[in-house]
Amino acid sequence: MCTMIAKQVSVTGSGKATNSWFAVDQASVSYDHPFDMPLEYSLNLDFTNQGSGPGARVAVELDAESARKLVAAIQEVLRQAEAGGFLIRS
């Protein structure tokens, strides 16, 4: 690792791999070297299932500005959903 800037969070959801969906129970967020994006560093999102091995992964690599826009969009969508009474606590 070059930056070691990484956080992991437990999540509940589903992710779609090449051919099928799988249960997602962890999201990793890092700012470090990407595997594909032609940048030295990127904001990397990995949605995984801890019990299914490293291959159970949905991966996204974003530049920092895109990541900030994504965070803002998620926050705004959740705000609207809450305002509309759509957020149901499980």
Place this chain on the structure above:
Amino acid sequence: MYTTDLYEGMLAETVILPGYHADLINAYFARPLGAGPFPGMLLIHHLPGWDEWYRDTARKFAEHGYATLCPNLYFRDGHGTPEDVAAKVRGAGGVADDQVLGDVAAALAMLLALPYVNGKAGVFGTCSGGRHAYLSACRIPGFAALVDCWGGRVVMAPEELTPKQPVAPVDYTTSLSCPVLGIFGNDDRSPTPQQVDELEAALKNHGKNYEFHRYDGAGHGFFYHNRPNYRQAQAVDGWDKVFTFLNKHLKGS
């Protein structure tokens, strides 16, 4: 130097060895065919994992006459594509320094025990592998040469220290017992040119045998021909520096 009238052959395969805490891990092992004796090289892979570039590079060292072992530092994290395994490790904040040192020490012992190795072994690493190589050469006795290619976080601020990386490798410099080759790009941000200067100052202050080469027009990972940060002219010169250095320190009597 290779000439067209020479015989050349190699064996490259996956092997198993006991690593840290005697855990069995796998490693890629490429060596020239023949009785030797050959010098040994230990390659410490980078953040993107135990990947194709490192297998290619192991064979490159074998072509240059080195019995070359590249342990899979992420073996314990499961198996899949190198990217998927490395992503898992990346998300967890990397592997612990002590675990790496245990794996590297075991790999070095295996290399030096081979009857066709000449009793000398060097260590080479890029990116996080450069950091681990520096750390290994300081903490593990027995290396005869160290090549640190743009190892980030060799120089670390106190706030960067973690339970997995509790000490900055530069702080172990006094224990370094082999010559050092450092290859760096002046546009790199990890290590920055200032951090390279700090590392050089530490080596100088401790009276170590070192040579640093800093390249303009190059940033991080400029040897990686499969990435956009590849810099052809700097990489060719850098590889020449690597083999000149290793041939001097590992192939001599």
